Amino acid sequence: MSSPQDEPLRIQPGRVLGSPGITRRSLLRAALIGGGLTMAGIPLTYAKDAPTATLPFKRGARPLVTFPQKRPLMVMTTRPPQLETPFHVFNEHVFTPNDAFFVRWHLANIPTTIDPSAFRLHVRGHVRRPLSLSLHELRTQFEEVQLAAVCQCAGNSRGFFKPRVPGGQWGNGAMGNALWTGVRLRDILDRAGIKPGAVQVRFNGLDQPVAEGTPDFRKSLNVEDVLNDHVLVAYAMNGGSLPLLNGFPLRLVVPGWYATYWIKMLSDIEVLNSVDDGFWMTQAYRLPADPCGCVEPGEHPTRTVPIGRMPVRSFMTNVDHGATIPSGKPVVVRGIAFDQGYGIDRVLFSSDGGTHWQRAMLGHDYGDFSFRQWEARFVPVAGRTYHLQSLAINRIGESQRFSARWNPGGYLRNAVETVQVKAI
Amino acid sequence: MPGFTKQQGLLILWVGLLFLSVTPWVMAEPPRETPLSVTLPSDLMTFQPGPGREIAAGFCLICHSADYIYMQPPHSPQQWEEIVHKMQRAFGCPIPNDQIPTLVEYLVSQNAIQPASSLPRVAESSFAGTGTVEQGRQVYEAHCQSCHGSTGKGDGPVGRMLIPPAADLTATTKADRELLHIIQNGKPGTAMPAWKGTLSPGELTAVLAYIRDLARSH
Numbered sequence: 001m002s003s004p005q006d007e008p009l010r011i012q013p014g015r016v017l018g019s020p021g022i023t024r025r026s027l028l029r030a031a032l033i034g035g036g037l038t039m040a041g042i043p044l045t046y047a048k049d050a051p052t053a054t055l056p057f058k059r060g061a062r063p064l065v066t067f068p069q070k071r072p073l074m075v076m077t078t079r080p081p082q083l084e085t086p087f088h089v090f091n092e093h094v095f096t097p098n099d100a101f102f103v104r105w106h107l108a109n110i111p112t113t114i115d116p117s118a119f120r121l122h123v124r125g126h127v128r129r130p131l132s133l134s135l136h137e138l139r140t141q142f143e144e145v146q147l148a149a150v151c152q153c154a155g156n157s158r159g160f161f162k163p164r165v166p167g168g169q170w171g172n173g174a175m176g177n178a179l180w181t182g183v184r185l186r187d188i189l190d191r192a193g194i195k196p197g198a199v200q201v202r203f204n205g206l207d208q209p210v211a212e213g214t215p216d217f218r219k220s221l222n223v224e225d226v227l228n229d230h231v232l233v234a235y236a237m238n239g240g241s242l243p244l245l246n247g248f249p250l251r252l253v254v255p256g257w258y259a260t261y262w263i264k265m266l267s268d269i270e271v272l273n274s275v276d277d278g279f280w281m282t283q284a285y286r287l288p289a290d291p292c293g294c295v296e297p298g299e300h301p302t303r304t305v306p307i308g309r310m311p312v313r314s315f316m317t318n319v320d321h322g323a324t325i326p327s328g329k330p331v332v333v334r335g336i337a338f339d340q341g342y343g344i345d346r347v348l349f350s351s352d353g354g355t356h357w358q359r360a361m362l363g364h365d366y367g368d369f370s371f372r373q374w375e376a377r378f379v380p381v382a383g384r385t386y387h388l389q390s391l392a393i394n395r396i397g398e399s400q401r402f403s404a405r406w407n408p409g410g411y412l413r414n415a416v417e418t419v420q421v422k423a424i
Numbered sequence: 425m426p427g428f429t430k431q432q433g434l435l436i437l438w439v440g441l442l443f444l445s446v447t448p449w450v451m452a453e454p455p456r457e458t459p460l461s462v463t464l465p466s467d468l469m470t471f472q473p474g475p476g477r478e479i480a481a482g483f484c485l486i487c488h489s490a491d492y493i494y495m496q497p498p499h500s501p502q503q504w505e506e507i508v509h510k511m512q513r514a515f516g517c518p519i520p521n522d523q524i525p526t527l528v529e530y531l532v533s534q535n536a537i538q539p540a541s542s543l544p545r546v547a548e549s550s551f552a553g554t555g556t557v558e559q560g561r562q563v564y565e566a567h568c569q570s571c572h573g574s575t576g577k578g579d580g581p582v583g584r585m586l587i588p589p590a591a592d593l594t595a596t597t598k599a600d601r602e603l604l605h606i607i608q609n610g611k612p613g614t615a616m617p618a619w620k621g622t623l624s625p626g627e628l629t630a631v632l633a634y635i636r637d638l639a640r641s642h
Contacts, residue, residue: 065465117457353581
């Protein structure tokens with residue numbers, strides 16, 4: 001298979017790091033030790049000298065451990081697994097490799113054995129012809145579609161909220177970009193025949209709660225938001241099968257929307273003739289009901305709505321906060337940008353904390369839902385400190401925010417990031 | 425696109441060629457027909473000793489590993505209580521009501537915000553004439569100047585961009601203890617981060633001394 005991971009530019013001198021404390025050496029050690037741990041049985045408490053990456057906020061230490069079909073990733077929690085992609089991976093690949101792709105489950109009762117020949121995808125509810133599709137039928141009876149899309153956890157970057165909020169304390173690595181292969185959800189629903197009066201479509205996976213009283217993890221989207229060309233039932237990412245922890249054998253792909261809707265191990269599609277009143281739609285993953293999706297820090301919103309699409313973001317991927325860079329010659333700053341599917345129009349770069357901006361050059365366009373690579377150059381003067389910033393603007397003119405918004409769920413972060421470096 | 429110079433054009437062409445290294449369609453490997461089976465690692469962490477540990481181990485660990493507690497930022501006792509009630513009511517944790525107070529106390533003992541009374545006391549006059557101003561200047565230039573500016577007026581390159589803007593330290597009316605608390609813990613709703621994990625107690629008081637010195641020389 002041809003690899004979708006390209007390496008267009010690799011010029012930047014200096015440290016190529018994501019967050020302070022993660023080094024290639026520690027990752028290498030993690031590969032050795034983490035692999036060893038898995039084989040030997042993992043002790044109840046990890047050793048103090050186990051390889052650890054540290055995110056730049058309090059309680060940010062994350063052991064690097066190898067989970068099945070994964071390279072060593074930053075473990076936020078073990079059960080259910082929540083694993084963060086070390087940030088340097090985003091500098092190395094425009095498509096996040098499957099074994100580095102972040103992992104987030106809500107319920108610990110995850111099937112650890114999946115038999116593809118026995119698996120069925122059920123389509124039922126407010127339809128004329130309920131379906132039970134095998135993987136073979138899915139692959140052979142519908143048109144195959146492929147598209148690049150960013151999958152970003154709704155809580156990505158929650159650890160940077162000030163004041164901090166409860167929830168999964170992610171750095172910026174709860175996201176990934178992949179080339180998804182599958183079939184259109186619309187084509188499946190067309191075969192089942194949606195009845196008039198359908199309002200939402202509810203999606204469920206094979207994962208189950210442990211405690212009897214825990215609500216099963218199910219998410220719903222409005223019918224009008226799924227009847228399009230790009231919502232997919234995917235059976236492959238980046239040319240290979242989905243890793244089990246990323247949803248083998250099927251995953252819903254909802255380009256532009258937060259990953260909470262990208263149901264893993266998708267096994268059940270239910271067309272509803274009323275709005276889903278389940279816990280995961282009415283109580284969780286909700287935003288203040290105003291255009292900002294924010295409230296004053298510490299306040300509680302009076303009205304909330306389900307989280308939806310992702311605001312525009314950009315990151316610098318080849319410079320690390322506090323790094324030193326060479327002076328007197330052009331330095332290339334590289335990064336990525338993405339939005340909810342309008343596509344990136346331009347990325348602006350500043351080396352002086354936002355006083356002056358230059359337009360960055362954009363990389364290959366893999367589609368409106370993909371990471372878009374960018375790069376900018378500047379010539380540092382020895383002895384000076386630089387505050388590097390990037391600002392992405394999408395094709396309808398939406399830009400990143402300069403001040404971080406706040407909400408009690410820790411969602412929607414898209415503030416301009418600042419990386420301080422010193423030229424020597 | 426606006427016009428480019430010849431040099432810019434060549435650069436763009438060169439970069440464009442490098443970026444063109446990928447075919448947009450990736451052939452998927454043959455679909456997997458045989459069962460996929462994995463073994464997930466057992467919990468990496470366990471609850472630390474302390475009164476109430478058995479309740480945490482008995483109830484919290486039904487659904488999730490102990491790192492769910494330790495990865496949280498330090499929460500207030502009230503936040504921990506809200507979280508326990510949410511686990512019971514929304515997520516069906518079978519914990520009896522009479523065990524909740526002990527569990528909350530245990531969680532507070534494991535990962536809670538330090539009460540303000542435990543902050544080091546700083547005498548109002550402890551900085552005048554000491555040698556720590558120079559030390560404070562180094563800390564200030566490394567960590568504070570980008571926002572608060574070289575003169576302390578809040579007009580650093582980053583500080584000017586912030587909403588609200590960085591504080592004018594030469595105009596502050598706050599007492600030392602109050603100011604030190606903000607430096608240590610950050611200021612909610614602003615970009616001011618907490619420095620207590622980054623700066624040593626000595627550096628914290630030194631930078632406070634330097635800020636006072638800046639205000640005096642202003």
